[in-house]
Amino acid sequence: MxxxxxxxxxxxxxxxxxxxxxxxxxxxxxxxxxxxxxxxxxxxxxxxxxxxxxxxxxxxxxxxxxxxxxxxxxxxxxxxxxxEELQGALWVRHSWDRGRDCLVTERVTGRRPTEPGWYRQGSIDEIEARENAGQKELFA
CATH class of the missing domain: 1.10.10 (Arc Repressor Mutant, subunit A)
Incomplete structure (x- = not known):
């Protein structure tokens, strides 16, 4: 062939x-x-x-x-x-400010901070953290 x-x-x-x-x-x-x-x-x-x-x-x-x-x-x-998405990610931490009697939200863009309590904005963990921070004072 x-x-x-x-x-x-x-x-x-x-x-x-x-x-x-x-x-x-x-x-x-x-x-x-x-x-x-x-x-x-x-x-x-x-x-x-x-x-x-x-x-x-x-x-x-x-x-x-x-x-x-x-x-x-x-x-x-x-x-x-x-x-690129992680570098531009918005990390959020919620806490209750007793002095002002309100929910305080801190935001950081970029890498996740090393301290505990930071969650990616819009994640289930972040939503739960926001709800829990607001409810702590109701039951304290």
Whole structure:
């Protein structure tokens, strides 16, 4: 089988089957080529079968690498977005001021302060802390 024929057959089989997603792709593609060869118009020699398998494996590895690069770029973008979100996060602490008899809210932008009682604004913990700070004086 000529190289152009091997490339064309490998391309068509890969297009139909897609990436293998298995660890041992040789066995996967060997089974695919054997199944395809059953309906071929002429018998497939072992050298031709191996050439087609190796060509498909090369396409498979290239596609998997392309997808890994895309996933890595998406992961990096998501990580950057998460870091930017955390850097611009608003941290809130609620306490009751006995002297003024009112709820006092402190806000900090950026990293979370190390003292206890700081919660991200809008989180369930922050809402509970605000409610609890206001209720402490009712039961004191």
């Amino acid at each position: 000529r190289d152009a024929t091997v490339t064309a057959v490998a391309g068509k089989l890969f297009k139909v089957c897609g990436p293998s997603w298995v660890e041992d792709s040789y066995m996967h593609w060997s089974a695919v080529v054997k199944a395809w060869a059953v309906g071929a118009t002429r018998s497939l020699h072992d050298e031709d079968r191996q050439a087609v398998i190796y060509a498909i494996q090369a396409l498979d590895e290239a596609e998997m690498e392309r997808r890994r690069v895309i996933e890595a770029e998406e992961d990096a973008a998501a990580e950057l977005a998460a870091i």
